[in-house]
Amino acid sequence: MRNFELFQDYRFDNFVLNHGLLWQQISDSLLTCAADCVNDRPCISFNFHQGKRQCRAYETLMLTADAGTSKEDWTYFYITRGNCPFPYAYSRTFNYCLGYEGHSDKEDGFSQCQGKGGRFLLIRTAEENRFASLLAYNFNHLSDPISRQMIVQGNFDFVDMTWKDDSGANLTFTQFREGQAIPESESALFIKHTNNPTNFMMTSRKGNKNPSIVVCII
Structure with missing residues (x-):
């Protein structure tokens, strides 16, 4: 096929x-x-x-x-498809393989993705935000709000005062919860559950050991 x-x-x-x-x-x-x-x-x-x-x-x-x-x-x-590692699916819409790697903090999650030659999910458009939101909605059952958050690509550049992806390019899509756009210190970027399963919003928090959803793309 x-x-x-x-x-x-x-x-x-x-x-x-x-x-x-x-x-x-x-x-x-x-x-x-x-x-x-x-x-x-x-x-x-x-x-x-x-x-x-x-x-x-x-x-x-x-x-x-x-x-x-x-x-x-x-x-x-x-x-x-054949070039996706097991058990990763393939998105034709975004042209990457993706798979759920469990719940980890940012550092361990990043290592898991790198181990497969991948990285965290990148949200560049409203369409990709919808896709990521639907994936994260799998975890709506979790009682801990932090564990329902999915780690996505995004590092804050305090020189340019912008969020950038792993390649250093400015993120082309951001939809932050109020007061979360500019972090106080080095922070990780997440999408956080809302009442709308197709439109989670971004949030940031200082990199810590609270486990979050890790979905890798290759």
């Missing part, structure tokens, strides 16, 4: 993803469901029910079982 591969994530058998739905339809086979997802550029994953011939396509990934609703006989697949 156009050099793309499908991976069935058996951890999420008997679950359907509960956010990020693009469309749902009747499909005569798993192959048809997969082909329709591949033909829809934003689609990165889908659920399929063999008995009911139902297909559900998503613009996001199921990273935790808590992001799914328990329903029998559903299977879950995501799109990947």
Whole structure:
């Protein structure tokens, strides 16, 4: 399928993803469901029910079982490709592989990403902010607000007084919570949960040992 591969994530058998739905339809086979997802550029994953011939396509990934609703006989697949490390998915919209690496502080999280040749998620546009927000919404169940934050690329330059990405370029998209745009000291950049699952906002806090969501891109 156009050099793309499908991976069935058996951890999420008997679950359907509960956010990020693009469309749902009747499909005569798993192959048809997969082909329709591949033909829809934003689609990165889908659920399929063999008995009911139902297909559900998503613009996001199921990273935790808590992001799914328990329903029998559903299977879950995501799109990947050969140059993505296991178990990373592939986003055609943003042209990178991505995967959840657990919860860590900034230093350890960065090391985990570097170990795979990657880096933290980069948010350059409102569209990418939506994508990152949907990924972070997988962790809406966590009671600790800090643990629901996702680390993203961003270091504050106190000379230029701007946030910059890992390459040193000014971030082209910022949407900060009030009072969070200019940190008091060296800080990490995160996106923080709001009541809108598609529009989390940026926040900064001093690099510390509080674990946060680590999603790497390659």
